[in-house]
Amino acid sequence: MKKIRIGYIEYLNCLPIYYALEEGSVNLEAKLVKGPPTKLNRMFLEGQLDITPISSIEYARNPDKVVILPDISISADGNVESIFLFSKIPVTELEGHTVALTTSSATSVVLLKILFDHYYHVKVNYVDRKPDLPTMLKNTAAALLIGDDAILAREKYKELAGQPLIVTDLGEVWKKFTGMKMVYALWVIRQGFVDDNPGETAEIAGIFRKAKEIGLNSLDLLAGKAAEHYNLPKELFDHYYETIRYDFGEEEQTALLTYYDYAYKSGLIPERVKLRIWGENIG
Numbered sequence: 001m002k003k004i005r006i007g008y009i010e011y012l013n014c015l016p017i018y019y020a021l022e023e024g025s026v027n028l029e030a031k032l033v034k035g036p037p038t039k040l041n042r043m044f045l046e047g048q049l050d051i052t053p054i055s056s057i058e059y060a061r062n063p064d065k066v067v068i069l070p071d072i073s074i075s076a077d078g079n080v081e082s083i084f085l086f087s088k089i090p091v092t093e094l095e096g097h098t099v100a101l102t103t104s105s106a107t108s109v110v111l112l113k114i115l116f117d118h119y120y121h122v123k124v125n126y127v128d129r130k131p132d133l134p135t136m137l138k139n140t141a142a143a144l145l146i147g148d149d150a151i152l153a154r155e156k157y158k159e160l161a162g163q164p165l166i167v168t169d170l171g172e173v174w175k176k177f178t179g180m181k182m183v184y185a186l187w188v189i190r191q192g193f194v195d196d197n198p199g200e201t202a203e204i205a206g207i208f209r210k211a212k213e214i215g216l217n218s219l220d221l222l223a224g225k226a227a228e229h230y231n232l233p234k235e236l237f238d239h240y241y242e243t244i245r246y247d248f249g250e251e252e253q254t255a256l257l258t259y260y261d262y263a264y265k266s267g268l269i270p271e272r273v274k275l276r277i278w279g280e281n282i283g
């Protein structure tokens with residue numbers, strides 16, 4: 001069999017899942033392909049990856065091609081600490097202004113639009129920009145960043161051009177709005193791969209479960225690696241790894257369907273979808 005092609009988001013939030021794979025403490029013959037979420041979303045949907053974390057909104061746009069791996073996601077209960085709107089003025093005063101959206105994200109872009117439509121009731125214009133805060137804020141009032149870009153920007157830019165920046169955590173606002181958790185990414189397998197390799201799919205689901213367990217038992221070590229890599233205090237990453245959650249149980253599933261509901265109401269997905277989860281209602 002050809003090596004399985006697995007996507008790997010190049011952010012710290014993926015490290016706990018891939019640590020065991022990279023260290024070889026779980027055994028999976030695979031080619032790991034790194035990139036920002038939108039690149040992996042595209043590669044997976046074009047058939048260039050067999051398994052990947054995918055922006056959770058992309059599942060709702062392509063439910064027929066995709067099977068969700070059980071018990072794994074990137075989510076948070078409130079604050080997420082890596083999805084921030086940086087604004088020059090309070091969010092409630094952004095009516096008529098332009099907001100720059102990172103081209104790395106799909107889920108958080110939709111989350112922001114949902115919050116403007118249904119929570120803040122503020123109408124803004126959007127432009128897509130590469131994730132670089134000073135450039136993004138050159139001609140705009142606010143900018144959305146995710147992942148390590150967001151973590152680093154919050155540390156680096158307390159102000160910009162002499163102007164203090166207001167930092168809004170979208171996970172916190174979503175929790176205030178709905179009382180729910182928020183699911184940002186899911187791990188998915190190509191439907192074609194599952195059809196051709198049912199036995200292997202079961203094995204892979206087990207390997208990801210094991211990898212997650214090992215990663216979650218190694219968070220102290222991983223926070224240390226992150227601190228060294230970015231030359232920032234370890235406490236920042238201890239806190240981050242306490243914040244990001246990797247489960248995909250009933251509460252996460254209900255929260256995800258609620259998010260899809262709002263995305264549908266805002267015209268950002270074509271229809272409401274069912275979750276097809278391997279081992280739960282598929283396979």
Ligand SMILES: C=C(O[C@@H]1C=C(C(=O)O)C=C[C@H]1O)C(=O)O
Nearest residue numbers: 037055082105106107108147184
């Ligand atoms: C919490 C995060 O989760 C993610 C957010 C994504 C998105 O907005 O499309 C996609 C994958 C995850 O990396 C983050 O990147 O900060």
